[in-house]
Amino acid sequence: xxxxxxxxxxxxxxxxxxxxxxxxxxxxxxxxxxxxxxxxxxxxxxxxxxxxxxxxxxxxxxxxxxxxxxxxxxxxxxxxxxxxxxxxxxxxxxxxxxxxxxxxxxxxxxxxxxxxxxxxxxxxxxxxxxxxxxxxxxxxxxxxxxxxxxxxxxxxxxxxxxxxxxxxxxxxxxxxxxxxxxxxxxxxxxxxxxxxxxxxxxxxxxxxxxxxxxxxxxxxxxxxxxxxxxxxxxxxxxxxxxxxxxxxxxxxxxxxxxxxxxxxxxxxxxxxxxxxxxxxxxxxxxxxxxxxxxxxxxxxxxxxxxxxxxxxxxxxxxxxxxxxxxxxxxxxxxxxxxxxxxxxxxxxxxxxxxxxxxxxxxxxxxxxxxxxxxxxxxxxxxxxxxxxxxxxxxxxxxxxxxxxxxxxxxxxxxxxxxxxxxxxxxxxxxxxxxxxxxxxxxxxxxxxxxxxxxxxxxxxxx
Ligand code: GH3
Ligand code: MG
Ligand code: MG
Numbered sequence: 516x517x518x519x520x521x522x523x524x525x526x527x528x529x530x531x532x533x534x535x536x537x538x539x540x541x542x543x544x545x546x547x548x549x550x551x552x553x554x555x556x557x558x559x560x561x562x563x564x565x566x567x568x569x570x571x572x573x574x575x576x577x578x579x580x581x582x583x584x585x586x587x588x589x590x591x592x593x594x595x596x597x598x599x600x601x602x603x604x605x606x607x608x609x610x611x612x613x614x615x616x617x618x619x620x621x622x623x624x625x626x627x628x629x630x631x632x633x634x635x636x637x638x639x640x641x642x643x644x645x646x647x648x649x650x651x652x653x654x655x656x657x658x659x660x661x662x663x664x665x666x667x668x669x670x671x672x673x674x675x676x677x678x679x680x681x682x683x684x685x686x687x688x689x690x691x692x693x694x695x696x697x698x699x700x701x702x703x704x705x706x707x708x709x710x711x712x713x714x715x716x717x718x719x720x721x722x723x724x725x726x727x728x729x730x731x732x733x734x735x736x737x738x739x740x741x742x743x744x745x746x747x748x749x750x751x752x753x754x755x756x757x758x759x760x761x762x763x764x765x766x767x768x769x770x771x772x773x774x775x776x777x778x779x780x781x782x783x784x785x786x787x788x789x790x791x792x793x794x795x796x797x798x799x800x801x802x803x804x805x806x807x808x809x810x811x812x813x814x815x816x817x818x819x820x821x822x823x824x825x826x827x828x829x830x831x832x833x834x835x836x837x838x839x840x841x842x843x844x845x846x847x848x849x850x851x852x853x854x855x856x857x858x859x860x861x862x863x864x865x866x867x868x869x870x871x872x873x874x875x876x877x878x879x880x881x882x883x884x885x886x887x888x889x890x891x892x893x894x895x896x897x898x899x900x901x902x903x904x905x906x907x908x909x910x911x912x913x914x915x916x917x918x919x920x921x922x923x924x925x926x927x928x929x930x931x932x933x934x935x936x937x938x939x940x941x942x943x944x945x946x947x948x949x950x951x952x953x954x955x956x957x958x959x960x961x962x963x964x965x966x967x968x969x970x971x972x973x974x975x976x977x
Contacts, residue, residue: 524550537636542571544592544631546585558618558639560611577609591624592631600624605640617644649796652680656800660807673804674703674779681793683783684708685761687717689729690777697722697729697778708784709759716755727751729778732766736775738798739766740789744782756782763787765794767801771808779804828902830880831887839901839909843951846899846911850945857945858912858921859954861962862890862928865937865970867906885933893927909958918944918975925973939965942975 524532532539532550538558541550551566559566559575566574572581591597600622608618620637655676663669674686685708688701699717704710722730727750732739744750744764745757756762761782769776779801826838834842843859850857864870864886871879883906894900894910903909910928915921925940932938941961945954957976965974 535636537638540571540575540635540637542633542635544588544633546570546572546588548574549632550634554638558610558637559608575608577607577615580607597622597624608637608639616641645792648680648682652677652796653800655680656803660804664811666808666811669804669807670701671703674701674781677779677781677797677800678703678705681781681783683765683781685710685713685759685782687714687729687780688777689722689733689780691724691733695724697724697727697733699729700777704759710761713752713755713759713761716752720752722751728764728766728780732768732778732780733775736768736770738768738794740764740794741766742788743786760784765797767797769801769808770805771812772805776805776808831884831902833887833891833908834899834901836901836903839899839903840951842899842901843911843955846913847945847951850913851947855914856916858915858918858942859945859958860910860912860921860925860928860940860942860973861903861958862908862910862925862938862940863962863966864906864932865939865966867936870936882934882936886931886936886938889931889933890928893931894924918942918977922973922975929971929973937971939970940973941965942973944977 532552535552535554538555539550539552540548540555543549548566548569548571551561551563553563555566556562561569561574572584576584587597587599591600603619603621605617605619607615609615617640618637619640620635622633622635624631624633656673659672659676660669663672670688674688678684678686683705685702685704687699687703689697689699692698698721702714702717704714720727724730724734728739728741728744731749741747741750741764743762745753745762747753750756750764756764761784763783763786765781767779767781769779826835826841827833828835846857849855864882867879867882870882883902887900887902887908890908890910891900894912897913899909899911901909910925912921912924915924921942921944925942929938929940939962941958941964943954943957943961949957961974961976964976965972968974
């Protein structure tokens with residue numbers, strides 16, 4: 516049989532085939548193309564007269580699938596059975612210009628005596644595949660965000676979700692340092708890519724706003740698309756990209772509100788013209804990422820607030836008992852390290868119960884607040900002044916040069932007790948080895964002695 520010389524379809528059928536939305540291809544049992552409609556011309560880039568008589572496998576099947584195709588064909592001719600016949604299939608196809616694209620097709624076989632002809636209706640499903648891929652990327656990004664507690668945790672997962680999902684091979688995250696120079700904080704590359712050297716170059720590269728891909732995104736606050744970074748005049752990492760085989764690059768600004776937080780970049784091995792649809796998708800995704808960053812910021816502010824609340828006395832806004840316990844341990848460690856003196860004082864309002872009885876509890880509260888305020892203003896910010904309990908306060912005096920200096924400060928505080936009230940104080944010096952509980956017991960003992968010996972005084976046990 517002459518290639519291309521199979522029975523021509525009847526005129527009515529011919530018209531149906533030629534005006535079909537689908538590409539129509541026929542092949543004989545020898546694997547030669549015997550029919551090819553205008554849609555097939557459009558889909559594969561071969562004219563009908565060029566295609567007829569060519570070997571189908573060499574025309575539209577990517578090289579790596581050709582063996583399987585031939586084996587399938589042989590098997591069918593031997594057994595009359597073909598697992599692919601009559602089903603809807605999704606396969607990779609080859610265009611005349613060498614690019615691959617996904618198609619959906621149905622193959623049927625018509626036996627003509629001892630001959631078999633095969634016919635296929637098919638169409639390009641690139642758009643559908645791209646849409647499916649975009650949905651998958653959206654899911655992957657959402658999952659990466661949902662699994663992360665912080666931006667540090669989220670960013671590597673996001674780069675992977677975007678790169679993997681879109682089939683781009685490398686990526687990075689850039690933020691400015693304290694001088695406003697952009698630095699690569701994170702680099703990612705697909706497992707099958709030799710981009711280690713490119714990653715290293717990225718980490719070693721410092722870019723001023725306007726320079727390179729991240730710099731121009733940072734300066735313009737707009738996404739940027741470079742068709743081929745190895746040929747771009749404003750891409751300092753071009754030699755490293757060339758070596759890694761990376762070509763097209765995208766840079767995306769990530770905003771939290773109006774605050775530009777950083778630039779995400781992605782690279783692929785192919786040279787790619789700007790694709791608006793992909794840029795829209797990525798812009799929408801970076802907006803989602805930005806909202807997540809805002810959420811994390813709000814949460815960390817709330818957590819800081821909570822933890823400071825847990826250490827603050829509500830009535831006086833001084834450090835509370837818990838903050839005292841923690842702070843005292845820190846002061847002891849510091850004094851041990853530096854070899855400094857550390858003095859501790861306990862102060863307790865005199866006859867406070869009587870004050871409450873005379874003026875009422877709210878006025879008692881007010882007195883506590885006023886005392887806290889007055890005393891806080893008389894000590895250094897580094898001195899820890901805490902409400903130890905009820906009307907009892909505790910004070911650390913680090914770096915205090917001897918008993919006289921410590922006493923002077925405590926006396927100053929006592930003199931500032933508001934509303935004509937008095938208070939008593941105990942003073943001790945940490946001996947350099949005793950445990951906090953022992954130290955506090957001694958301070959208590961000093962205070963107790965001040966009370967017992969008439970109040971309105973300071974007793975130092977040294
Ligand atoms: P002393 O001179 O021996 O220290 O006598 P005092 O009355 O000050 O001491 P006491 O321990 O007998 O009584 C302490 C009082 O402090 C009893 C308690 O009702 C009052 N108090 C504790 N916490 C607060 C508070 O937060 N607000 C008010 N208004 N009073 C408090
Ligand atoms: Mg008291
Ligand atoms: Mg008391």
